[in-house]
Amino acid sequence: MWWSWMFISLCWLYPGVAHGGKVLVFPMEGSHWINMKVLIEELHSHGHQVSVVRSSDSWYIKETSPFYTTITLDMASGFDEDFLTAFVTELLNIQRGERSIWKRIKIEMEQIQAGFEINQKTAEMIEMIMENKELIQSFQDAQYDLVLTDPVMPIGAIIAHYLKVPLIFNVRWTSHGEGHFAIAPSPLSYCPMVGSELTDKMSFSQRVFNMVFFGFMEFQIAYLIVPSFDGLVKKYLGPEMNYLSMFQAADLWLMRVDFVFEFPRPTMPNVIYMGGFQCKPAKPLPQHLEEFMQSSGEHGVIIMSLGTFIAELPHELSVEIASAFAKLPQKVIWRYKGERPATLGNNTLLVEWMPQNDLLGHPKTRAFVAHGGTNGVQEAMYHGVPIVGLPLIFDQRDNLLRIEVRGAGKIMDVFTINEGIFFEGVQAVLTEPSYRDNMQRLSRLHRDKPIAPLDNALFWIEFVMRHKGAAHLRTESYRMPWYSYHSVDVMLFLAAVVLTVMVTIFISLKCLCSVCLKKKIKNE
Structure with missing residues (x-):
């Protein structure tokens, strides 16, 4: 029939129609798994077979799923919920009270120590995997078309090179810093180091600080990170390979940012930008949440969430925040665990989990009180909701800084705020139209693309599978x-x-x- 001939012709003319391939995935826990899962589900919908490698102490990566099969390693990663909760709690306790240079140094040292411990456990895990001949043979027998991994941990990269299989990163962070600095030219005159709290417009003294900060990070990489893994890399991949070049040899970097969010900077041909790929139009809310949203009337609703890892703040801080919320005419949905604050108002609903994307996309949502994780910031930007930022750890302050300098949010110091300061900050974002106007402008820029970020990511993943790599882009x-x-x-x-x-x-x-x-x- 004519239509069957047309279909065959279209398939011949359009090479994007790919046969189902086999993908081996080495993910990371927490919020990193949330966005990796989006890619996995999309790969499954395109007919690909996905195998996910998880450790026995995984708390987010489920052992059974209709979208993937699991390979559960009979070993602990050390990066479990208890370890992370204890680490985050320690950092929060250090930061409480007045800020000082000594506290900043102590925070850096705590993060270095925790990173060193994680690297040691990861190195042990790599050696156990590589010495498990039966497991390695099963990887080889499966004949995977590519390895997709989060390079926060180097396990996937090592396995991909050992198997001689094309390697794709789902990346913002590597084990040794922000992804751009690992692969692209990064002039320090206008490329601020993440953690420096600088923008791309730096004074002379700020450029000096950026250079010193860069030197400090390079020292950490050279003396605290590379030695943990370089011996393993040379042992299993050969003396010509070293730890840093192993990352740079990846075929493709799927970068979880775009230049509506990131400051302009040099990039590379094999970096594919998919910022906001996990964002999507809001779905209908569960009935109890929809009723709560509608009950807010003309004032609307404030959403508060501090991300995957941090659901509980120091109790006295929660009391201050609850008191400020109680004074607002808006209603509040607050993702919260722990002891219920005595000052909680009738306008505030505490939940242990929330459909964050769907709430942010609801027409009644007026502001988002957030810690500044990349996923939450991008979802707020996608839906045009201004942010009240309460950065806690890691890159969160820098993420929020990128929103604040564009006039789409306001950063508050979570450890010096009280009821009055927090109330005034939230009121400013709610009542000053420029915050919402600027965030909605960012939303329009972010959405105005010829191809959706997730579709773009899937095209390039299948491109690498079709062509057995992308060496011409590297x-x-x-x-x-x-x-x-x-x-x-x-x-x-x-x-x-x-x-x-x-x-x-x-x-x-x-x-x-x-x-x-x-x-x-x-x-x-």
Whole structure:
């Protein structure tokens, strides 16, 4: 029939129609798993077989799912809920009260110590996997088309190189910092280090601080991170491979940001931007939540959530926040665990879980009180909801800074606020139209794309599967020693040439002058 011939012709003309492939996934826990799961479900809907590797102490990655099969390792990652809760609680306790340089140093040291412990446990896990010949053989027998991994931990990257399978990162962070700094040129004059709390518009003193901060991070990478893994990399991948070049050799970097959020900076051909790929139009709410939203009348609703890892604040701080909420005419939905604050008002609903994307997309939502995680910030931006930021740890202050400098939110210091300060901050975001106007402008920019971020990500994943990699997009700079990458050898050579020419000219002129002088003396 004519339509069957048309279908065959379209399939022949459009190579994007791919056969189902086999994908091995090494994910990360918590909010990282939430966005990895979106990719996995989309891969499944395209007919691909997905196998997810999880540790026995996983608390977010379920062992059974209609979208993937699991390979559960009989070993603990060490990155479990108890460890993370204790770590976050310690950081929160350090930060309480007046801020000081000593507290900042102590926070950095705590994070370095926790990172070192995680790296040690991860290294042990890598060695156990690589020495498990039966497991490695099962990976080889499965003949995967690619490895998709979150490079916060290097396990997936090592396995992909060992199996000689194309490697794709679902990335904002690697084990050694923000993804751009691992792969792209990053001029420190306008590329602020994450954690520096700087923008792309820096004064001289800020550029000095950015350079010093960069040096501090490079020191950590060289002496605290690389030594944990470089021996394993050389042992299992060969002496020509090192830890950092293993990351740079990845075929594709699916970057979970876009330039509506990120400051403009250099990038690379194999970096594909999919910021907000997990965002989608809001679905209808459960009946009890919809009734609560509608009961807010013209004042609307404030949503508060501090993300996957932090559901409970110090009790006295929760009491202050609850008191401020009680004074507002808006209603509040607050994702909260722990002891119920005595000052909680009748306008506030405490929940242990909330459909955050659907609530942010509801027409009654007026503001989002958030900690500044990448997922939450992007969902707020997608739906055009201004943010009251309460950054706690990691990159959260920098994420919120990117929103604040665009006039779409307000950052508050969670450890110095009280009822009055918090009330005034929320009121400012609610009553000053510029916050909502600016966030809705960001929303329009973010949505105005020729292809949806998730569709773009899936196209490039299947592109790598179809072509057995994407080496033509990957720079070969990772194979170059540092002095070649920065052209130090070329500059020294050219300097030597210039110096040789100048010395030659000088000697020639000196000899010429000497000959002329001798002739003059002889003539006299």
